[in-house]
Amino acid sequence: MTLVLNESDIISLFPMEDAIKASDLAFKLQAGTQSVNHPRIRIANKNQFFNYMTASSPELGFYCMKTYSIHKNTSPTFYVYLYDYSNGDLVSIMNASSLGQIRTGAASGIATKYLSKQNSTNLSIIGTGYQAKTQAQAIAAIRPITLIKVYSRSLDNRNRFAKWLEQNLNIECIPVNSPEECIENSDIITTITTSKNPVFKGGQITSGTHINAAGGNHYMRRELDDDTILNSDLITTDDISQARVECGDLINPIDRGLLHWHNIHQLSEIVSGSKIGRRNNNQITLYESQGLAIQDLTAAAHIYSKAIQSKIGTNVDIETYN
Known part of the structure; x- marks a missing residue:
């Protein structure tokens, strides 16, 4: 099952006090030897842009990808996809506009x-x-x-x-x-x-x-x-x-x-x-x-953990085809 969290869920689960702790952890993981942060990739096609960034941390137990698209005359749409490091399962999809604002401030x-x-x-x-x-x-x-x-x-x-x-x-x-x-x-x-x-x-x-x-x-x-x-x-x-x-x-x-x-x-x-x-x-x-994507990763991991504990979000069954 994949937990889907919308913007209001994120805001309720991620106060600034938590975000600052998650950001501090991101910098400490970045300084270590196990976690990986991959710089943002920007794909441009005429008036449309698609950007993505990824990070992985065996210490944290997750890896993630953040994507956002920019189209002329429309607001960007942000999503974070959080995966279980041990088996690759997609454990959560998060609307990430508020997540990005909060972690950037943090x-x-x-x-x-x-x-x-x-x-x-x-x-x-x-x-x-x-x-x-x-x-x-x-x-x-x-x-x-x-x-x-x-x-x-x-x-x-x-x-x-x-x-x-x-x-x-x-x-x-x-x-x-x-x-x-x-x-x-x-x-x-x-x-x-x-x-x-x-x-x-x-x-x-x-x-x-x-x-x-x-x-x-x-x-x-x-x-x-x-x-x-x-x-x-x-x-x-x-x-x-x-x-x-x-x-x-x-x-x-x-x-x-x-x-x-x-x-x-x-x-x-x-x-x-x-x-x-x-x-x-x-x-x-x-x-x-x-x-950085590793900032998104520590933020998403924290939010996911709190959402599970608080029973917040919507579980969706995403089938895997072989």
Whole structure:
């Protein structure tokens, strides 16, 4: 039997507290020798796109594949297929839009835990789209945030987003009129946009700032300018092999000889303790998030386990033909 879980099931089974634990586990598994994460594959055909990514973990007892299709003028559809590692059985199919939003926020939360100053209180968020809420939720769960400033090109969007944050996180939130105003005196900056051009000027970043660049998972996107990259004392990403083909923020300056891939570290190395993260409160630290299948795997495994325990979801008999 295969357990089918819809979006409302996922939301009920995967609060941010659980997501942060699952994300931490994903980075630790990634740093080991048994689990495998395969970078995203993008298939394009005219105005249609099909993407998939896979991961496997004998330690966890599962492997998974996430797929999503993008068609012109329609919203993407996301699914995660979870398999039993021991016998290859398809144990669950999950609608994965909310899963992806939550685990993307959680990954920024983990980066914030290991790279930001422990006494960080001021958070800046540039971008107010569907991925932005979970960024704020995760970071507020990690650090004692007392003020959030938000910027979006749309006045209505930033006002609406600020109101939602205040109501749901009980934290003062100020919508501001420019990126410059947004990042001023910030301890943590999170960008979550699909911009093709840098969204703020790196020369304005003060010492001690941590940056989560969470929106630019395509080589044609750039959320950060050269100054931001070159002024960062520690640059991390979730997966260097994936960043080499997807991370426009890094590909662009590296291709021009301003930086080298050996200057980039995987966050998993820091989470696992094999490398040191932030060394002092003056360093500028950067996390480039691409989104990994192994993050989907630990999330899906956790959700599946809770669904079985709580008897949530719909069991479907999928016949196997020889």
